[in-house]
Amino acid sequence: MTTPPLHHRVADAFTQVHGGEPTLWVRAPGRVNLIGEHTDYNAGFVLPCAIDRQTLVAARPRSDGQLRVVAADMAGALDAFSTQAPVPHHASAPWANYVRGVVAVLQAELAARGVAVQGADLAIAGDVPQGAGLSSSASLEVAVLHTLSTLQGLGLARPAMALLAQRAENSFVGCQCGIMDQMISACGEPGHALLIDCRSLETRAVPLPSGMAVVIVHSRVQRGLVDSAYNERRRQCEAAAAHYGVPALRDVNLAQLQAGAAGLDATTYRRARHIVTENQRTLDAAEALAKGDLRRLGVLMAASHDSMRDDFEITHPAVDRLVAIAQSAIGPEGGARMTGGGFGGCIVALLPQARVPALQARIAAEYRAPGGEPATVWVCEAAGGVGAA
Template sequence: MRYTADLRAEVTEAFKTRYGAPPEVLVRAPGRVNLIGEHTDYNDGFVLPMALERAAWLALRARPDDTVTVRSLELGDEVSFRLSALERGEGWAEYLKGSAWALQEDGFHLRGFEGVLRSDVPLGAGLSSSAALELATMRAFAEVSGFPWEPKRMARLAQRTENAWVGAQTGIMDQLISACGEAGRALLIDCRSLETEAVALPAGTAVVIMDTATRHKHVESGYNDRRRQCEEAAAFFGVRALRDVSLADFRAREEALAAACGDEVRRRARHVVSENARTLAAAAAMRAGDAPALGRLMDESHASMQGDFEISSSELDLMVSLARQQPGCLGARMTGGGFAGCAVALVREADAPALVAAVSQRYAAESGLEGAFYLSEGAAGASAERVA
């Protein structure tokens, strides 16, 4: 189940084939799985993601001009653009161009580069393939342009890429965990202060990521609608963001919120307020090594996303239900922006292989889709190495 593809070697050899010489630099930036804390990041709340061993890898060398040329191995496509003439378009190149735009808007002087890209973070699966690409691009620019790598600053700029260039109103979580992940740990992130705390999984447990083989696009989904509804609820409470509303405050005024803004807005706000509380409780359970408590909170989170936030799907619900029926499963939930993509289960480590075998077979039989299943330990954030 553990994914062990050597993308470092793959992009190095592909670069040699494409350009006739070894690359000067190798950069990588990981995807992520969120254990709990969904749609809380853009509400200034708390999230608990883990950087994945799956990552975007980029082999590159600097150019003497302002041209960027990158070939994607998995897409079989090559894009090229000038840093002095950035124009919006469509497709995966927008994450590269948007990253360059955000850096230049923030005052960085960029140099061009040419490279070969390979990512094993599945596209549209809710595992932050876009954030991995953005952080890999920014790490590449840091190397060829000679500016210091500041992970949290780069995460903010990558979020700006997503919001202002690509048009998806995502929060900071995906970019921050890709920039700042720690090996063997998840990170409790305060999305307002950007303070982080590394926390380990309870002993004897494993995280199983379960890909439903369904896909989404944030810009075309209800993601931006949910964000607008959360902002409407925050305005009703007179606060900067729903992070500032306690469960007690919400319960005291939820009927008035429904009367003023509608029941749908009330339910969206209830998810965010309760999810913040669950995320803090989950981090406390991890500190205490309390695996059953962590699993229960994951179950509660899925119910909230399914009912109040309405971002699950029949395939995600099926995958979660099948996982929960297996021995050793402590809890399961959908993960990511929603509507499609992946679920995640907390499992007794010894029971993980049997769970994957059983759920894989039953999911295919009941959905007609071939799911993908894999384990991942916490990975380090975006990094670079010079090639000798």
């Protein structure tokens, strides 16, 4: 059996920088959202699955309160700091702030117990594509949290790790993400999607039908204006919720939306309509998936994409074209839609494994990004959440 390249990279980095061998290996997956876009910060529902691309951490405890971490994917860049003093931001290495943020929130969590965060030697690498909207950052955060929890015997539960990882990203890194990415990386189950209620944080594992492939296709359109557009959409959703007198758009159904539309400007109404209908589509898609009803699932995925294009206005013409090619190649037994924040990035397709070659051939023949690049295709399986590697 050959050594997996990712494992080999991490092992080499650990030995070169720290010397000796690690005592612990941890992996945490990336994710793709099957349906439920921009619903998380509206206290709604999402249906992601973890994928068999991951962040891998090799670790060994230290007794001096120092955390020394080498990033094999960053040309062996090294970061070192004390875990027992306030953790400052790293001014020039953005990757390091995800690790530092995890330590900072863990310090605050353990302070109530009168416990300090112990030091460790870490080596990290991953094969979650970066910049593709597949949550490489959440994968890194959850992997580091599980590593530190295991080394120190903290016994952190998976949902607790997800919340701490989200807090690290919100308060330390500065990205106001919802809970979906960290929750699925922590709590995913092999062969299943996870229906997440983003208000209660209740989860329900939904089995993927046997023989179903999860295919992620990068349009090669780099996502632009994401932060400003994301913040604008969030403000519009909050304004709509205030108009309807509810805490979040999760609390509005379609009949209420239509009945109370007077006085709401047309753009904000369309934004709200996407959220309200997307929440229902997500619940319906979980039911269809559990029943193995790929035809119904395909209809819901197509409606989701149309809503993102027309009501939420977050797709891109090249992504729309890529979705149309995929839907045509898949036919009625499955579906495709844009996934992620929007304005470029990836689509996700669900289809029988036997149809994957035909889908790949159609995309190769018919799609080019605006700059002439072919799409990048990843054929994935639904993986389990964070754990020992």
